[in-house]
Amino acid sequence: MREGSNNLSYPCDKRPEAAELVEVAAGVFWIRMPLPISLNHINLWLLEEEDGWTIVDTGMATEDIKSLWNEIFESQLNSKPVKRVIVTHMHLDHVGLAGWLCEKHGVELWMSRTEYLTCRVVAAEIGGNAPKEAIEFFRTAGFSDDALSVFQSRFRGRSAFVTPIPGAFQRLTDGQCIRIDDTTWNVRVGQGHSPEHACLYSENLNVLIAGDQILPRISPNVGVRPNEPHANPLKDWLESCQKFRDTLPADVLVLPSHGDPFFGVHSRLEAMMQDHHDGLTRLYDFCNVGRMATEVFPILFKGPINDKNLVIAAGEAIAHLNYLLAEGKLAVETDEQGVKRYRQCK
Numbered sequence: 001m002r003e004g005s006n007n008l009s010y011p012c013d014k015r016p017e018a019a020e021l022v023e024v025a026a027g028v029f030w031i032r033m034p035l036p037i038s039l040n041h042i043n044l045w046l047l048e049e050e051d052g053w054t055i056v057d058t059g060m061a062t063e064d065i066k067s068l069w070n071e072i073f074e075s076q077l078n079s080k081p082v083k084r085v086i087v088t089h090m091h092l093d094h095v096g097l098a099g100w101l102c103e104k105h106g107v108e109l110w111m112s113r114t115e116y117l118t119c120r121v122v123a124a125e126i127g128g129n130a131p132k133e134a135i136e137f138f139r140t141a142g143f144s145d146d147a148l149s150v151f152q153s154r155f156r157g158r159s160a161f162v163t164p165i166p167g168a169f170q171r172l173t174d175g176q177c178i179r180i181d182d183t184t185w186n187v188r189v190g191q192g193h194s195p196e197h198a199c200l201y202s203e204n205l206n207v208l209i210a211g212d213q214i215l216p217r218i219s220p221n222v223g224v225r226p227n228e229p230h231a232n233p234l235k236d237w238l239e240s241c242q243k244f245r246d247t248l249p250a251d252v253l254v255l256p257s258h259g260d261p262f263f264g265v266h267s268r269l270e271a272m273m274q275d276h277h278d279g280l281t282r283l284y285d286f287c288n289v290g291r292m293a294t295e296v297f298p299i300l301f302k303g304p305i306n307d308k309n310l311v312i313a314a315g316e317a318i319a320h321l322n323y324l325l326a327e328g329k330l331a332v333e334t335d336e337q338g339v340k341r342y343r344q345c346k
Contacts, residue, residue, distance in 0.1 A: 192237020
């Protein structure tokens with residue numbers, strides 16, 4: 001067992017190789033797939049039953065990941081069929097191959113309703129031009145013309161990472177119980193990172209499949225989307241963190257979508273919440289004069305912001321600014337160039 005920061009420990013000494021399954025709890029298997037983005041991997045999960053398998057999350061729609069899945073199907077599943085595909089939330093690294101997997105195995109997609117419907121909207125948009133509302137959203141955040149051009153190009157390119165979403169689904173709801181073999185999985189919904197993120201908790205295994213809601217080494221991106229510019233997802237995420245802190249046992253094994261399985265969920269949740277509250281304090285102090293959203297990046301983020309992460313950085317910056325707006329601590333006005341500037345309320 002390896003020790004980590006924030007009082008975390010990592011019980012798995014071995015990460016899965018390509019197309020390898022590593023059992024992390026009884027009937028729960030860890031798969032690690034590559035991603036063609038800066039976050040270079042995703043953890044996926046297989047739940048074994050006497051007569052089949054459940055897939056939890058899918059990876060992006062790349063030929064490499066399809067090949068790895070086919071290798072798993074041919075050599076790792078003991079000739080048992082896939083029975084269902086569960087997707088924790090709508091982001092393309094989690095849902096990108098859901099359509100392909102469901103069609104290949106003739107099974108249903110299981111998702112929460114808001115995630116499924118939002119995913120259908122996103123899938124309908126990508127591949128075409130970015131909506132004018134999205135371009136305006138980032139322009140008023142302070143994007144240059146060059147940055148807007150890069151955004152529009154990358155917006156169109158996302159279509160390569162997702163197969164057609166199934167036209168029907170099985171709904172997941174908060175508190176729902178799913179019986180998989182001898183194990184009951186309780187759906188725990190979190191918000192903020194995505195609208196209705198479904199985690200799966202097994203009391204008898206003491207395991208939480210956390211998706212992106214709780215990560216061991218990085219904080220989940222919590223961003224405002226252009227189609228809901230006044231949203232307050234950071235409030236939702238902080239409330240979800242507190243709910244998980246209050247309801248999960250301290251010794252639960254957390255299976256995150258990025259990083260390694262870990263123990264220490266209470267410490268991790270407390271650290272993430274504190275980091276965001278500290279960031280809000282720094283942000284408020286920095287807005288003693290009017291600031292564009294793109295100006296506050298150094299206050300909130302340790303790493304450099306570039307073309308690859310500019311959009312998610314802007315969404316997260318605006319989430320923090322919207323939180324302080326909702327608290328009545330900041331006001332916003334639009335300058336002569338049409339850019340929003342945020343400053344402390346007098």
